[in-house]
Amino acid sequence: MDFEKVKSIVSDIKEKQPEIDRVMFVGCGASMADLYPGYYFVSHESTKLLSSIHTANEFNYDTPKGVGEHTIVITASLGGTTPESVAATKKARELGTHLITLSMADDSPIIKETEYKVIHGFHENYAAKTEKMSYCLAFAIEIVKQFEGYQFYDEAVAAFQGMPDLIENAVKSVGPSAKEFGEKYKDEKKIFVLSSGASLGVAYSTASFLFMEMQWIAAPTVHSGEYFHGPFELTEKDAPYLLFMNDGSTRHLDARALTFLQRFDAQVTNIDAKDYGLNEVAGENVIDYFNPLIHTGVMRVYAEELAKARKHPLTKRRYMWKLTY
Structure with a gap:
């Protein structure tokens, strides 16, 4: 950049x-x-x-x-x-x-x-x-x-400088877990996607585009903080969920949702920014804003493995590029 x-x-x-x-x-x-x-x-x-x-x-x-x-x-x-x-x-x-x-x-x-x-x-x-x-x-x-x-400008610049290598190292490590995700979710017709903070956009993008547009899987997007205000009523054993857990201010919201999902044995995949060492490149004053970058990089590998398991390429469409609308 x-x-x-x-x-x-x-x-x-x-x-x-x-x-x-x-x-x-x-x-x-x-x-x-x-x-x-x-x-x-x-x-x-x-x-x-x-x-x-x-x-x-x-x-x-x-x-x-x-x-x-x-x-x-x-x-x-x-x-x-x-x-x-x-x-x-x-x-x-x-x-x-x-x-x-x-x-x-x-x-x-x-x-x-x-x-x-x-x-x-x-x-x-x-x-x-x-x-x-x-x-x-x-x-x-x-x-x-x-x-x-x-006041934390220099801290933010340092984070930007460290992110490319962090992302590339992360995606090299996620192959086995991404393949497991693909096999686990390949027959699902619906996946709930949760996150909070700056990564809410990643949850929305994953649900609307990687899942609904590219895989034709229904995917409601739920803010982790709003999960307990209605959507948690759909939580049941083996219900499929994907959670983007943040490292930073809103982690408590994500962790609270994860605890409830595990309590009722939902099928949860948790992509946790902390697992990939985000705090090693982004200081505590700016880390909130860099979660989406690591989540986006890692999720792309998960999406590719899901597409392989479903034998449904990410480029396949029903309507886009084919119809006037």
Whole structure:
């Protein structure tokens, strides 16, 4: 990841507009989920900036009031062709916002509509699959730092530097557990997915895209803190659950849910950030925001093994790329 580019873009925005009051994150599907940690950071660490996250077409058709020259908008699309996200990027530019767009495709339609483009990797390795998310989080941290100050900035930068190797080492170690996951869940028609904190976006992405889109498995997403306020009534012996356990402030929420699931003998797979040494690269003041990166990297291996066990490639679709809708 190019930290200097992140700094330069935010500095350029600040030079043009010294007073920013809002940071908005806009995308669709997995790209919107990748924006979630950035949104979560601003909403938790800033004392001055409003922060919100929007699916692109809601931004297009029900645009929040007050969006304009005092707003930074970050949009994203992996291939850069998602029509709703392209339209949202164009709309944000027309509204006079300071517009940053993340994509892996340099000549894509969404990049042509933006003010500041950032091209990220994806195919090179598992760490590269988290680059879009990493850039979004880096922009969120840089924005807060430059516009109001962030005392743990150096700690965050150190975490970014350590994450690629941590992810690559983690995925090398998860082969046996990922294969076990694939065999255990290959015949399931529904899997509940739980998490909390900044990794709620990973839970949503896993459920909606790796499971529902790519494997045609129904997958309700449940916030670990909300699990006890309704959803836990569906907990029973051998019911299939996937939990992304965080290391940091919201770990108690995840642990409480795990204890209850185990109490009633649910079938639980727990992907725990602590197991992969997240705290070795991310200090206690910033660790909350880096859980999604390790969860995303590890989960990709689990998804690949599930696809193999089901003989259902991750690229297989019924409707996407085949119909006009």
